[in-house]
Amino acid sequence: MKLNFSTLILPMILIILGCKQENTPETDNDSTTTSENVERAPRKPLSEDFKKYWYAGDAEITSYKLEQARYGEIRDGSAVLIYVTEPFLPVKQVKADGNNPDNISVLKLNATKNFLTGIYPYSIMGSTFYPVYDNQHAIKASLSVQEWCGHVYSQINNRDTFEYTSHSYFENEADQELSLEKSTLENEIWTKIRINPKDLPVGDISLIPSLESLRMGHQEIKAYRAQATLSSANGLSTYTLTYPDLERTLTIHFTSDHPYSIESWTEKTKSRGGQNSNTLITSASKIKTLKTAYWDQKSNKDSILRDSLGL
Secondary structure, three states: OOOOHHHHHHHHHHHHHOOOOOOOOOOHHHHOOOOOOOOOOOOOOOOHHHHHHHOOOOEEEEEEEEEEEEOOEEEEEEEEEEEEEEEEEOOOOEEOOOOOOOOEEEEEEEEEEEEEEOOEEEEEEEEEEEEOOOOOOOOEEEEEEEEOOEEEEEEEEEOOOEEEEEEOOOOOOOOEEEEEOOOEEHHHHHHHHHHOHHHOOOEEEEEEOOHHHHHHHOOOOOOEEEEEEEEEEOOEEEEEEEEOOOOEEEEEEEEOOOOOOEEEEEEEEEOOOOOOOOEEEEEEEEEEEEEEOHHHOOOHHHHHHHHHOOO
């Protein structure tokens, strides 16, 4: 069989690219407009600590012991937060394959949860793509949930408005496409903390709850009123969001100094399923953090790294 150049070379290029991180922020012409006339917000300066930590050519992986409230009971499980910087195309809103003057440098968070509900498992993953310059809303946020009843997916794209799409196996949710007014996203709070927690919104605010919480609670996606507070003591900072209408409180504990590591969090919610209908608390506490280029560690011998993460 005759093979041409593209047949041999293209798959090799894709394999090499994989999840590989771009190690430096985009070039100085970020302040220009793209070919699609996408306006760029003024960039805030990046600290030397930030650049040294986040552009070192690897990702930060942190594992957590998870106690997840679901169907009126607490379920044991695990959670992992994977932070990494990467180049992002603002028009296509996908990771860039190479250097491009239109690239925006983002801090990406992939947040995963795994737990059992009786006989069947839950697997949850949320992704947030937030500009490192902390000068605009997240460019994109997405969520996928898999369990034995079926799987669901939702996504917000930051364009002229927030463009929301969703797919579900539930009849009353099914396929949705909505346009939302722009507001602070709870999903982007987790990346804002890692960049500059002093800029976190506080007081009486309006924000869109996390895609996960809305999906798990089967609640309408829109901005809700919330009370936000930020406090610090003994080297640890605490950020709390309380949603009166949702009977939900999220509390995130992180180190007060760079790199503002997420140490633990709790989520207090009203149970809306199962045999009980009471208030339960989901909690996650840190097990271990690794700074490593995980995309290069796909051999069987690399699985020992999961042991070091307590997974």
